[in-house]
Amino acid sequence: MEIVVKILADVLAAFYQTAGASLLLAALVMCVYMLGRKQGAGPVVRAWIRNFQTSAWFRRHFFLAFYVGMMLFRTILCRSIWGNPLDHVLGIWGLYNDGNLYTENLENLVLFLPFMVLLLWAGEEKEHFKEKSIQDVLILSFKISFLFSLGIEFSQLFFKLGTFQLTDLFFNTVGGLLGGIWYWGFDRARRKIEGAIRRFGGWDVTPWRSADEEQKSFGTYEMQENPSMDCSVSEAMGENATPEIKEDPKERMDARYRAIEHLIRDAGKKMVKARPSDAMVHQKEGLANFCTDYDMEIQRFLIRGFSEILPGAAFFGEEDTEGNAGAEAEGEFTFYIDPIDGTTNFMFDYHHSCISVGLAHKEKMIAGFVYHPYINEMYVAIRGKGSYLNGRRIYLADKSVTEGIVEFGCVRYNEAGIDWLFRVVKEMFQNSLSIRCGGSAALGLCRAASGSNTVYLELKLQPYDYAAASVILEEAGGVITQIDGSPITLHEGCSIIGGTPKAWKESREAFERLQSKIE
Helix, strand or coil: CHHHHHHHHHHHHHHHHHHHHHHHHHHHHHHHHHHCCCCCHHHHHHHHHHHHHHCHHHHHHHHHHHHHHHHHHHHHHCCCCCCCCCCCCCCCCCCEECCEECCHHHHHHHHHHHHHHHHHHHCHHHHCHHHCCHHHHHHHHHHHHHHHHHHHHHHHHHHCCCCCCHHHHHHHHHHHHHHHHHHHHHHHHHHHHHHHHHHHHCCCCCCCCCHHHHHHHHCCCCCCCCCCCCCCHHHHHHHHCCCCCCCCHHHHHHHHHHHHHHHHHHHHHHHHHCCCCHHHEEECCCCCCEEEHHHHHHHHHHHHHHHHHCCCCEEEECCCCCCCCHHHCCCCEEEEEEEEECHHHHHCCCCCCEEEEEEEECCEEEEEEEEECCCCEEEEEECCCEEEECCEEECCCCCCHHHCEEEEECECCECCCHHHHHHHHHHHHHHCCEEECCCCHHHHHHHHHHCCCCEEEEEEECHHHHHHHHHHHHHCCCEEECCCCCCCCCCCCEEEEEECHHHHHHHHHHHHHHHHHHC
16 A cells, blocks of 8 residues: 555656646647747737637647656756766666665656557547557557657766666556557447447447437437438537637638538438338339438438538539539539438348448539448548548559459449440459449449459449549549540539459450440
8 A cells, every 4th residue: 555655646746746847838839839820929829729729639739748748847857967877777676775665667657658648649530549450559659658768768868867777668668558558448448338338228328428418419300200300510510519610721621521521420320220111212213213211311411411511512412302403513612412322222221321422622522421330331531631441541452353353333223235234244253253233332432442342333323422432432542434434424424433443444445345246
């Protein structure tokens, strides 16, 4: 008990002794950062306060700078000049030294643990450490804690501000490793406990929140009880909402992208719960062309939410609902929405459908979001920033048709050229490892982006079917065009070949070669 009390007292003393100076240093560091972007003391102070209030990124990095300042003041910034920094290179490894309790090693371990947690937390939005494997997090935690500790020890050595000790290096690194494990494991443990509680009780709630917080996070609607789904985007986003968009254009668009993704995930939760009855299914023009009430309600919900996130945007959606301008959609920004891509799969509880949302700026696709809610797969791509699957960067390998799976799409209400397509598919079947027909063009193209397919083929699709996936595929290193090689269109339907550069080229050649046999 004496050891525990002594360690706690020493750790608290270390925090107390350096807290004021560390707070000042953190504030100054962030002010210098802001000063590089906005000139003048007044604008800097106002921008600092505004960013601290509205930006989670700013707050995370402020607290990280604050804690690092505390560590530096404790280790090298408040030390007296020592006579010989190599007096105790091996350090003290036990709990007692000359008969006195020695706790500095454990203090170092304890202090480095929250340092690593704060560091990973600060970079979570960009690097998504929670989604990485435990091996990746441990390696990263080791490198960072070891190198940071090594920098401190060498600073003490060269500037004679302390003694260079291997024990400090060891225990600092162990503390960093424990911090990495804590950060990675806490969220996963929480999710597992949450899932177990839901399965045990049959509840669709988050056990860590009150009913009011739950309602804010997931909206006040229930698909069957409230068909209007009249929920604002701020409700859909819950406590993470960003109602006041930042002044910086880049940060403003980043906030909008996050809001768009959050809203799509929210709609996906309702899609998973839905159970369409025969009365909710409606026949559209053409054979086996269906729409359900859920298609229309999800589209209404998304249009209302996106209108708040990006006021003035136009909408090109699949279903005939208010706010949908269809092929006539014109504006600086245009959303391409397929509320349920794979409606037939959805009708028969096939669990292979998705929500597809593409965003164009002045008729050029700049972002794509495809969410498969049944297995919680979110594909996101921002033009020039790469493609991601659940936060992990994806790149496709340039495989040929013979090296992978070919997926194609076909629908009963559009059978023009079906003989031609099936001849090509037959050749693909004979040359590839296997073929698939999943029933969702957006997912088929995204599977090509992530490397599950080498290529996706279909003779006739509408812009809302492929707009989002086209950005995801291209940003992953793939190619998507019409069958004749011309660019895809955004105001009318067209044919699609999308996949790796090699498989795309081979598929085009197959279509050209077999076209003469049909004619």
